[in-house]
Amino acid sequence: MTTIAVENPATGRVIGTVPDLSADHVADAARRARAAQPAWAALGFDGRAQVLRRMQRWIVDHTDELIATICAETGKTYEDALLAEVSYGAAAFGFWAKQAPRYLAETRIRSSQPLVAGKRLVQRYRPLGLVGVIGPWNYPLTNSFGDCIPALAAGNAVLLKPSEITPLTSLLLAEGLAACGLPDGVFGVVTGRGETGAALVDEVDMVMFTGSTATGRRVAARAAERLIPASLELGGKDPMIVLADADLERAATHAAYYAMFNCGQTCISIERCYVEEPVYAEFVELVSAKVDALRQGVPQGPGSVDVGSLTFPPQVDVIDRHVSEALAAGAQALTGGVRPERPGYWYPPTVLVDVDHSMAIMREETFGPTLPIMAVRDADEAVRLANDSEYGLCASVFGRDLARAEDVARRLEAGAVTVNDAVVNYTALELPMGGAKPASGIGRRHGREGIVKYCRQQSLLVSRWHLRHDVHTYPYRAARSRFLARVLGVLNRGRRTT
Numbered sequence: 106m107t108t109i110a111v112e113n114p115a116t117g118r119v120i121g122t123v124p125d126l127s128a129d130h131v132a133d134a135a136r137r138a139r140a141a142q143p144a145w146a147a148l149g150f151d152g153r154a155q156v157l158r159r160m161q162r163w164i165v166d167h168t169d170e171l172i173a174t175i176c177a178e179t180g181k182t183y184e185d186a187l188l189a190e191v192s193y194g195a196a197a198f199g200f201w202a203k204q205a206p207r208y209l210a211e212t213r214i215r216s217s218q219p220l221v222a223g224k225r226l227v228q229r230y231r232p233l234g235l236v237g238v239i240g241p242w243n244y245p246l247t248n249s250f251g252d253c254i255p256a257l258a259a260g261n262a263v264l265l266k267p268s269e270i271t272p273l274t275s276l277l278l279a280e281g282l283a284a285c286g287l288p289d290g291v292f293g294v295v296t297g298r299g300e301t302g303a304a305l306v307d308e309v310d311m312v313m314f315t316g317s318t319a320t321g322r323r324v325a326a327r328a329a330e331r332l333i334p335a336s337l338e339l340g341g342k343d344p345m346i347v348l349a350d351a352d353l354e355r356a357a358t359h360a361a362y363y364a365m366f367n368c369g370q371t372c373i374s375i376e377r378c379y380v381e382e383p384v385y386a387e388f389v390e391l392v393s394a395k396v397d398a399l400r401q402g403v404p405q406g407p408g409s410v411d412v413g414s415l416t417f418p419p420q421v422d423v424i425d426r427h428v429s430e431a432l433a434a435g436a437q438a439l440t441g442g443v444r445p446e447r448p449g450y451w452y453p454p455t456v457l458v459d460v461d462h463s464m465a466i467m468r469e470e471t472f473g474p475t476l477p478i479m480a481v482r483d484a485d486e487a488v489r490l491a492n493d494s495e496y497g498l499c500a501s502v503f504g505r506d507l508a509r510a511e512d513v514a515r516r517l518e519a520g521a522v523t524v525n526d527a528v529v530n531y532t533a534l535e536l537p538m539g540g541a542k543p544a545s546g547i548g549r550r551h552g553r554e555g556i557v558k559y560c561r562q563q564s565l566l567v568s569r570w571h572l573r574h575d576v577h578t579y580p581y582r583a584a585r586s587r588f589l590a591r592v593l594g595v596l597n598r599g600r601r602t603t
């Protein structure tokens with residue numbers, strides 16, 4: 106079997122190898138998972154919650170090992186791994202263990218239709234069977250493995266295809282699930298490249314995909330051929346709007362942090378910024394001072410650096426192209442802006458001004474530590490430019506007049522908008538999250554929709570057995586139709602005379 110070498114992107118050193126699984130291997134894993142799923146579903150919410158809660162504990166107990174693995178295969182800092190990955194995983198296991206029974210509870214439905222009067226109508230949810238999760242490299246725990254948790258809580262078997270760049274975290278978490286008593290076969294990790302992901306789509310009952318818009322299209326097309334549902338979390342070009350009355354210190358701190366954390370490789374990081382003219386110069390000065398002070402380097406443990414390396418080698422070329430083209434077209438770099446020569450994959454935190462909407466850096470997903478800032482006349486111009494994008498994942502608005510800031514937020518075409526804040530909406534697992542425009546995805550993660558999508562729905566109608574005949578069956582059908590004809594006749598006469 107061929108293997109894939111996994112590199113530490115901060116140093117360029119190989120840290121492990123994983124199998125590059127073929128379509129036959131994926132089919133085998135799918136057969137095992139399907140065989141194991143009914144017993145897992147039969148455990149019910151309480152039985153499954155026991156395993157999920159043990160896994161929550163396991164994550165807490167194995168924090169150091171998880172952080173070391175995540176940092177080694179992504180190049181991200183200790184804090185980025187702890188705050189945005191490990192703590193998410195621990196919270197998510199507890200959340201779905203607790204909320205799955207509530208979100209998937211059978212619902213009694215009331216109907217105004219006389220034909221179903223006196224009957225019991227129920228909506229219920231059953232697991233789909235086998236769910237395939239395909240994930241990206243930027244958050245191997247949160248965005249890849251994280252989507253498996255509600256799928257498992259709903260009673261499905263799950264096969265996860267992590268990015269070929271960052272498969273080690275998923276394999277470690279699979280060990281954790283086994284140690285916590287998850288029955289053999291219910292969860293599997295199929296490592297490999299794009300072809301392995303494509304083969305997975307051919308085997309499962311539903312696919313949850315997080316990744317680029319281009320691959321999302323291919324996954325959706327393949328799922329459509331099989332008529333299986335696909336939930337897609339795709340790219341973003343999230344705008345930040347700073348209104349003239351904003352607390353500039355707060356806005357600048359958020360801009361510097363949420364544009365640069367995880368080295369800018371977050372689908373909902375701040376990718377572009379629009380500032381009302383009167384406060385533009387002061388805001389730019391504050392942000393560039395904060396970004397300039399960031400320490401970037403190889404992560405060596407807690408507090409060692411503020412920004413790590415890039416994770417995906419080709420991403421450095423994308424960032425460099427966006428910045429170089431912008432500089433050639435008249436933009437200025439206030440910090441960063443030059444690709445360094447050093448082992449591993451690096452780009453420095455970069456603040457750009459004198460940018461406009463003809464530049465790729467304002468239109469395409471850069472997915473790097475860059476913040477282009479543009480002055481706007483007023484809020485209307487900011488809203489127009491923010492919405493001038495194929496993407497619509499998240500957005501943020503800063504302003505002291507909350508009514509005005511919220512009004513601006515409601516005019517933005519984004520799946521989630523924060524006011525005087527950014528990105529933390531993702532940590533509220535009760536709050537659905539997903540794209541408002543197709544290029545940012547279809548479907549939601551988190552909240553009720555984040556687990557209902559892993560279920561097939563069944564509507565039940567239960568009639569009492571002792572009522573021999575209903576008005577809609579033969580003995581009464583003729584009488585009922587005469588009655589209805591008379592009612593319609595009366596209604597029509599009434600209409601003609603008015």
Ligand code: NDP
Nearest residue numbers: 241242267268269298299302303316317320338339340372
């Ligand atoms: P890709 O689209 O390149 O890859 C995503 C996953 O799909 C990887 O596991 C990849 O495997 C796999 N894959 C590749 N080709 C196929 C195929 N034909 N069929 C099935 N699977 C396939 O995305 P990236 O890994 O580059 O992730 C970065 C992107 O993810 C960014 O655009 C970002 O915006 C987006 N993202 C969106 C989020 C959201 O919530 N909306 C969250 C996080 C990221 P392999 O890597 O082995 O090629």
